[in-house]
Structure formats: C-alpha cells, structure tokens
Amino acid sequence: MRHLILATGLIATATAAAAQDRPVLTVYTYDSFVSDWGPGPAVEKAFEAECACDLQFVGAGDGAALLSRLRLEGDRTEADIVLGLDTNLTAAARETGLFAPHGITAEFDMPVDWADDTFLPFDWGYFAFITGKDTDAPGDFRALGDSDLSIVIQDPRSSTPGLGLVMWVKSAYGDQAGAIWDGLADNIVTVTPGWSEAYGLFLEGEADMVLSYTTSPAYHLIAEDDAGKMAVQMDEGHYMQVEVAGKLAGSDQPELADQFLAFMLTDAFQSVIPTTNWMYPAKTPADGLPEGFETLIAPDKALLxxxxxxxxxxxxxxxxxxAALAR
Structure with a gap:
C-alpha cells in the first residue's frame, strides 16, 4: 500500500509538473463568457486539445469594463488576448496602442462587411427588449416611454449592452435622443453593472422587460423548452452588436495568441456560440444554426x-x- 501511495504521489507530481511546463495563454473576457453555462469551458477544452497549452480565461466584469481594466493596467497587463469588446469600443481600444494587427484574412457571415486589421469578430446580434409573450409591449421608443411597463437596463459605462442601448437611441433619434430618454426614465426601475445581473432580475419578476438580444428567446426555447419569451420588434430598427477579440502587442505568447485567433474562426469555436453565448456566430458552422433560431424576429432595419x-x-x-435618469 505504501508503494502504491508513493507511486500515486509521483504520478500526481509529474502531472502537475507537466501542466506547469505548458505555456499559458491569458484571455480577458466578460463574466458570462466564462460562466459554467457560457462558451468558456467548451472553448477552453477544444483549444487546449490542439495547442498543448494552458488557456486561462479571466472574467473582468462586462464588456465595457474590459477596456477600463486594460487602460488601467496598460503595458503591465497580463492579457495576451482581449475577447468581448464591440464596435462601439474598438476605436477607443485601438487608440490605447496596446493592440497588434491580427494578420488574418477571412470572410464572415454577418450583415456588415468587415475589414478591421486589428480586431476579429467572433459573434454578432441585435439588441432588443425581452418580455413575456402575454405582455402588450409597444413597438417604438416613444410609446414605450408613455407606457407603464417597467424595464431593467445595463450601465453604458460598464456594459456593452448598456452602451448599445444609448447608441441605439442616438442612432434612431439623433438630436431628439435626450427627449426619448426623458420619456423612458420613469420606466427604468434598475440599472445594473452588467448583462447577467439585469437578466437575472427580469427572470425573478423584478421588471416587465429587460434589455438583451433578439436571440435571447432561443435560450428559453432550446434550453428550457419555454416558448413564453419574446423580443419586441421596434419600428425604429434594432442596433447591432459585433463582438470582437484582439491580440495584445505586449503578449509574451504572440504565436499562441495568433493560434487562438485563428481557432476562434473554426467550427470548433463557432459552433459553441449559438447555444452558449446565445448570439449569431461570425462564421456559420457547417451544420448551420440550431433548431429554434428560425423562430427569432428579423429586424426590418439594422442600425450601427x-x-x-x-x-x-x-x-x-x-x-x-x-441627464434624464438624474432628473
């Protein structure tokens, strides 16, 4: 028995040593990506199977918080990849000088053309208000502001959905955006730091509606066999989100970072997105989209x-x- 214990201990020590010898690739991302139900675990397993490395995801709040953290850390950041910014943030991210070109040429299955040499898309979607199918929800922002419906949204200073909402209103109404917010202010019962908190409050019955994505009802339909949720089709159109990843110029694993970005565009990564991140993949997998996605609304007008x-x-x-919420 003592020999068995000794042998087992030696094996464990050897395994730990081998793990320590593997290069580490550090990816900063948003919290829901690395959750047990998010894409992170499946992506980590699939990439480590081919990279002979240790892929470590670091949750850093919601999407907009990623850029804030990166600015704070600067050249001292331990990140090799940042995954989870979007096009509302990429110009500001590029301005930091912390990112390197990706050198990848690819075609994408998105409603917009892509020619960014620094940031690569991994998924996309449309922002939408989610509610129950038994809710009589108006289909435009002015009527929504005049209604008695309660809404949970995310803070645009820390959350990419929250930022997407203010850009949505700005895109649809321009100089009249302030007046739209004045109308909506009484409907907004809570502003959360990120998407997960807001959606959780909605599911707990704390509000009639929540800011999320047109794809969110697919989760309830596919994962919960619940067809009772819907995305409200808005007459103004729906603002798009394209989520991206970028390589840090100061990465000490540049080749591994390049390998991850290339892997991000393969079926092994993209096929995970629809039923874990509940978004549209940037490149449609060979098997197509899961059954249930055909039931989602298709916005008449894409805003971006x-x-x-x-x-x-x-x-x-x-x-x-x-200004509107402070009044």
Whole structure:
C-alpha cells in the first residue's frame, strides 16, 4: 500500500509538473463568457486539445469594463488576448496602442462587411427588449416611454449592452435622443453593472422587460423548452452588436495568441456560440444554426455606427442618458 501511495504521489507530481511546463495563454473576457453555462469551458477544452497549452480565461466584469481594466493596467497587463469588446469600443481600444494587427484574412457571415486589421469578430446580434409573450409591449421608443411597463437596463459605462442601448437611441433619434430618454426614465426601475445581473432580475419578476438580444428567446426555447419569451420588434430598427477579440502587442505568447485567433474562426469555436453565448456566430458552422433560431424576429432595419462615429458620439449619448435618469 505504501508503494502504491508513493507511486500515486509521483504520478500526481509529474502531472502537475507537466501542466506547469505548458505555456499559458491569458484571455480577458466578460463574466458570462466564462460562466459554467457560457462558451468558456467548451472553448477552453477544444483549444487546449490542439495547442498543448494552458488557456486561462479571466472574467473582468462586462464588456465595457474590459477596456477600463486594460487602460488601467496598460503595458503591465497580463492579457495576451482581449475577447468581448464591440464596435462601439474598438476605436477607443485601438487608440490605447496596446493592440497588434491580427494578420488574418477571412470572410464572415454577418450583415456588415468587415475589414478591421486589428480586431476579429467572433459573434454578432441585435439588441432588443425581452418580455413575456402575454405582455402588450409597444413597438417604438416613444410609446414605450408613455407606457407603464417597467424595464431593467445595463450601465453604458460598464456594459456593452448598456452602451448599445444609448447608441441605439442616438442612432434612431439623433438630436431628439435626450427627449426619448426623458420619456423612458420613469420606466427604468434598475440599472445594473452588467448583462447577467439585469437578466437575472427580469427572470425573478423584478421588471416587465429587460434589455438583451433578439436571440435571447432561443435560450428559453432550446434550453428550457419555454416558448413564453419574446423580443419586441421596434419600428425604429434594432442596433447591432459585433463582438470582437484582439491580440495584445505586449503578449509574451504572440504565436499562441495568433493560434487562438485563428481557432476562434473554426467550427470548433463557432459552433459553441449559438447555444452558449446565445448570439449569431461570425462564421456559420457547417451544420448551420440550431433548431429554434428560425423562430427569432428579423429586424426590418439594422442600425450601427462605425467605430469612429461611435467614439465621437459615445460621451454625448451617455450624457443624455445620465441627464434624464438624474432628473
């Protein structure tokens, strides 16, 4: 028995030593990506099977919080990859000088063309208000503000969905965006730091509606066999989100980072996205989208500022939101 214990201990020690010898690739991302039900665990397993490395995801709040953390850490960051920014943030992220070109040429299955040499998309979707199918929800922002419906949204200073909402209102209404926020202010019962908190409050019955994505009802349908949730189709159109990843110029694992970015565009990664991140994959897998996605609404009009427009308008759009909610 003592020999068995000794042998087992030696094996465990050897295994630990082998694990320590593997290069580590550190990926900063948002919290829901690394959750047990998010894409992180499946992506980690699939990539480690081919990279002979240790892929470590680090949750850093919601999407917009990633850029704040990166700015704070600067050249001292331990991140090799940042995954979870979107086009509302890429111009500001590029401006930090912390990112390196990816050198990848690819075609994507998205409603917009892509020619960014620094950031690669991994999924996309449309923002939407989610509610129960028994809710009589108006289909435009003015009527929503005039209604008695309660809404949970996310903070645009820390959350990419929250930022997407203020850009949505700005894109649809321009100089009248402030007036739209004045109308919505009484409907908003809570502003959360990130998406997970907001959606959880909605599911707990704390509000009639929550800001999320047109794809969110697919989760309830596929994972819970619940067809009772819907995305409200808005007459103004729906603002798009394209989520991206980028390589840090100061990475001490540049080749491994390149390998991960290339892997991100394969079926092994993209096929995980629809039923874990509940978004559309940037490249449709060979097997297509899961059954249930055909039931989702298709916005009549896609709204999206390009990265430079988003950077120019971001502060003003957030200020309009803040002013309305402070009254």
């Amino acid at each position: 500022f390009d990265p430079e427009q988003a950077r120019a308008l971001r502060d003003a759009a957030i200020a309009e939101w803040q």
